[in-house]
Amino acid sequence: MQAPGIGRRWLAKHSVNASDQRSALLLLSPMMAVLFAVAVFPILYSLWISLFDIKLTRPRSTPFVGLGNYAQAFADPLFWTSVERTLIFTVMSVSAIMVIATLMALLLNQEFRGRRLLSTVLLIPWAIPYVVDGLMWKWIYDSGYGALNGALYQLHFIDKYVVWLGDTAKTLPLIANAFVWKEVPLATILLLVTLKSVPADLYGAARVDGANLWGRFVHVTLPSLRPGFMLVIIYEAMMAVRHFDLFFILTEGGPANASHVLAWHIYVETFRNLSFGSGAAVAYLLALATFAMSYVVIRTVGNRI
Amino acid sequence: MSYALLAKRIGLFMASLLFLAYVLAPVLWLVSSSLQREANITSVPPHWIPHPLTLSSYRAIFTAGDPSASTDDNASFVPSTAQYLLPALRNSLIVAFAVVVLNLIVSVPAAYAMAKIRYIGRDLSVYFMLATRVIPDIALVVPFFLFIRKLGLLDNLGALIITYLAITVPFSVFMLLNYFESLPDELDKAARVDGCSRLQTLLRVFLPLALPSLVAVILFTFLASWNEFLFALMFTQTPASQTIPIIVASFTSDFTTSFSFINAAGVLAIVPPVIIAVLFERYIVSGLTAGAVKG
Numbered sequence: 069m070q071a072p073g074i075g076r077r078w079l080a081k082h083s084v085n086a087s088d089q090r091s092a093l094l095l096l097s098p099m100m101a102v103l104f105a106v107a108v109f110p111i112l113y114s115l116w117i118s119l120f121d122i123k124l125t126r127p128r129s130t131p132f133v134g135l136g137n138y139a140q141a142f143a144d145p146l147f148w149t150s151v152e153r154t155l156i157f158t159v160m161s162v163s164a165i166m167v168i169a170t171l172m173a174l175l176l177n178q179e180f181r182g183r184r185l186l187s188t189v190l191l192i193p194w195a196i197p198y199v200v201d202g203l204m205w206k207w208i209y210d211s212g213y214g215a216l217n218g219a220l221y222q223l224h225f226i227d228k229y230v231v232w233l234g235d236t237a238k239t240l241p242l243i244a245n246a247f248v249w250k251e252v253p254l255a256t257i258l259l260l261v262t263l264k265s266v267p268a269d270l271y272g273a274a275r276v277d278g279a280n281l282w283g284r285f286v287h288v289t290l291p292s293l294r295p296g297f298m299l300v301i302i303y304e305a306m307m308a309v310r311h312f313d314l315f316f317i318l319t320e321g322g323p324a325n326a327s328h329v330l331a332w333h334i335y336v337e338t339f340r341n342l343s344f345g346s347g348a349a350v351a352y353l354l355a356l357a358t359f360a361m362s363y364v365v366i367r368t369v370g371n372r373i
Numbered sequence: 374m375s376y377a378l379l380a381k382r383i384g385l386f387m388a389s390l391l392f393l394a395y396v397l398a399p400v401l402w403l404v405s406s407s408l409q410r411e412a413n414i415t416s417v418p419p420h421w422i423p424h425p426l427t428l429s430s431y432r433a434i435f436t437a438g439d440p441s442a443s444t445d446d447n448a449s450f451v452p453s454t455a456q457y458l459l460p461a462l463r464n465s466l467i468v469a470f471a472v473v474v475l476n477l478i479v480s481v482p483a484a485y486a487m488a489k490i491r492y493i494g495r496d497l498s499v500y501f502m503l504a505t506r507v508i509p510d511i512a513l514v515v516p517f518f519l520f521i522r523k524l525g526l527l528d529n530l531g532a533l534i535i536t537y538l539a540i541t542v543p544f545s546v547f548m549l550l551n552y553f554e555s556l557p558d559e560l561d562k563a564a565r566v567d568g569c570s571r572l573q574t575l576l577r578v579f580l581p582l583a584l585p586s587l588v589a590v591i592l593f594t595f596l597a598s599w600n601e602f603l604f605a606l607m608f609t610q611t612p613a614s615q616t617i618p619i620i621v622a623s624f625t626s627d628f629t630t631s632f633s634f635i636n637a638a639g640v641l642a643i644v645p646p647v648i649i650a651v652l653f654e655r656y657i658v659s660g661l662t663a664g665a666v667k668g
Contacts, residue, residue: 082493091571092492099483099502099546102475106539107505110516117515168395175392180385188654189396195650196400196643197600199618203625203639204403207632215402218418229417249399254661261662310509313602317625331511338515339607348515355512362507 111355118349124342137349147350149325150333153240157329158308160244161251165304166297168248169255174289176256177263194253202317205246209233209318233319236326243314243327251307255300262296263289306358330354400643407431407636411450414632430637434458450631454623457612458638461620464530468616469598471534476545476594477587479538484549485575489561499550506543513539514607521608528610536604541594548593551663552586553579589660592653596646617642 079086121133141147176187193201208215209232217229232238266288274284312331315321321328321336330350338347406414407430408423430451437455486492487499517536526532556579564574580587602618609615621642624635650657 079493084491084493088490089492092486092490092495095482095486095490095571095575096498098479099542100498102479102538102542103502103505106536107508107513107543110513110520110539111508113516113519114512117519171388172392175385175388178385180382180389182389186389186392187658188651189393191650191654191657192400192647193396195596195646197602197618197621197646199600199602199622200403200639200643203621203635204399206625207406207636208399208402210632213415213417213419213632215406215419222418249395253396257658257661306507306509310511312511316602316606317622334511334514338518344515344519351509351512351515355509358507358509358512359504362504 114348114352114355117345118352120345122344122348124344130345133345137346138353140346141350141353146325146328147333150328150330153325153327154309154329154331157240157244157247157311157327158305160241161247161308162301162304164244164248165251165255166300168252169259169300170293172252172256173259173263176260190253190256192253193250196250198250198313199317201246201250202314205242205249205314206233206318209242234323236324239319239323239326243318246314246318247308247311251304255304258300258303259293259296262293266292302361302364306361309358309361310354403636404640407633407640409633411631411633430631430633431641433634434637434641450629451634452624452627452630454612454620455634455638457615457620458617458641460612461615461617462641464614465599465616465618468530468533468537469595471530472537472541472598473591473594475534475538476541476590479542480545480549480590481580481583481587482572482575484546484553485579487546487550488553488556489558489579490571502543502546505539506547508539510540510603514603517604518607527608528614530614532608533598533601533605533614533616536608537598537601540601541597544597545590545594548590548660548663549583549586552583556582585656586660586663588653588656589663592649592657593660596649599646 076086079089118137119132119134120130121136122130172190176183176190211217211229211231211234214229214232216232217226220226221229232242270288270292271284274288279287310331311329312335315327315329315332316335319327321332331354334347334351334354337343337350341347402421405421405423406419408426408428409420410425410427410429413420413423433451434455437451437453437458483498483502487495487502513536517532521527521529521532521536560578560582561574564578569577599616600618601616602622605616605619606622609619612620621635621638624630624638
């Protein structure tokens with residue numbers, strides 16, 4: 069009989085009505101149940117798995133190894149290759165997305181006939197599956213019959229067909245291009261919203277102050293795009309760091325590990341070497357890195373709710 | 374001034390052309406090369422415009438399971454797995470519809486509670502939902518795989534439907550939360566004064582008003598499920614449960630398959646998403662901006 073009294077006093081202190089509290093918890097419970105089942109529990113279980121040496125080829129013996137899987141990952145040169153490849157891919161992709169999306173957003177921010185058509189067409193890359201994005205660019209890059217070779221040949225930029233994806237120096241930029249093409253629409257939309265929120269008086273004031281087109285761009289447009297830039301950089305970096313699909317379709321980590329990124333490394337550890345413990349360990353490191361990045365998002369963006 | 378105006382017009386026109394070329398050229402080439410004979414797209418340089426135009430790759434997809442269907446010169450490059458494309462379309466549709474329905478059931482009440490009810494732990498529940506949104510899918514693959522194997526759900530559409538909730542529910546709640554917050558609190562109070570329960574208030578007052586954001590949630594969850602690849606790759610094994618991205622991906626790793634056939638399969642897989650994108654452009658853009666910028 070004591071507990072409800074305490075509970076009621078606690079609710080009163082927060083000026084919360086008891087029946088509101090009850091109905092809120094009731095309405096939240098399906099989501100909570102689902103998120104615990106498909107997010108919280110698996111991610112904790114994953115941490116647990118990463119402390120054992122679990123090999124599907126050896127189902128009876130799963131010794132506890134503590135942080136052994138993590139130590140093993142750090143000692144594996146291929147892991148460091150994958151970290152380096154992932155960072156290069158991420159930096160290349162995010163910078164390209166920023167430049168292209170900014171240009172596109174500036175264009176869509178103008179008033180002209182055909183603007184609606186452009187913004188509708190822009191959603192097509194965003195909507196299609198990564199698998200088709202991958203097969204489309206694989207076909208374009210094809211060394212024997214690809215459109216890239218065909219077009220460059222017809223324009224006399226090359227005099228014989230080039231092996232594109234098979235060249236270790238070109239692999240990552242080409243995969244990044246396929247990634248950028250699909251991510252640019254979302255980034256453009258986000259930047260466009262930010263642009264639209266710039267008060268028109270700011271431009272007026274800048275004009276009165278004698279700023280020309282370039283001056284207005286540098287002193288008004290770019291600074292006011294800052295929140296949009298932040299959001300796009302963080303979101304796209306998170307997407308690039310974890311990306312898997314294109315690497316599977318286009319190169320399978322090759323050639324000579326040139327596209328052996330973290331997500332691919334986890335896949336190989338887990339489903340080719342069937343070493344679930346060490347796969348889970350690397351996946352956990354990736355999750356922690358993503359959490360660290362997203363902590364920034366929640367701190368800077370989330371507290372506006 | 375008129376010179377400046379003309380220059381601006383020309384500049385915008387050129388920029389629009391570049392924009393269209395960047396966005397559309399790869400897709401147009403995919404479509405074009407799916408409508409040609411293999412010999413014409415593998416010539417050096419390739420035929421850019423389909424001439425003569427042929428539907429033989431599409432015909433191969435739709436008659437793949439039928440041994441009596443007539444074969445033409447392209448058919449020899451069509452893999453026997455082509456017959457799994459149509460079942461895969463069906464699997465993808467089932468999974469996507471189920472994920473959409475479950476998302477609505479789970480997300481709508483939660484978003485309403487977070488937006489309109491004063492309760493202890495509100496901030497905590499919002500942060501919790503935001504935190505689950507950033508878990509990388511690849512970090513969930515190993516635990517999911519072990520669970521699913523233990524439950525005997527490998528190669529079962531149910532496994533996909535459940536795991537897809539992990540990647541769709543946080544985003545759905547987030548978008549709806551932002552939308553509900555933009556609706557006035559007075560609506561809630563008025564309905565409550567009139568004697569509506571919380572559930573009635575939600576169903577009769579807020580749901581009809583939230584229609585645009587519900588449409589956005591439906592579209593996003595449909596597209597996310599339709600396009601998902603990683604989980605489907607790990608948790609499905611046979612055509613009984615394989616979705617369209619898995620079957621399409623299986624063609625790309627086979628060097629004997631004809632390019633025009635692969636491209637036709639790719640076009641088939643993008644028809645539903647592209648139709649959705651073009652028809653519902655406004656809903657999608659407003660949903661994306663509500664779900665990302667305001668958050």
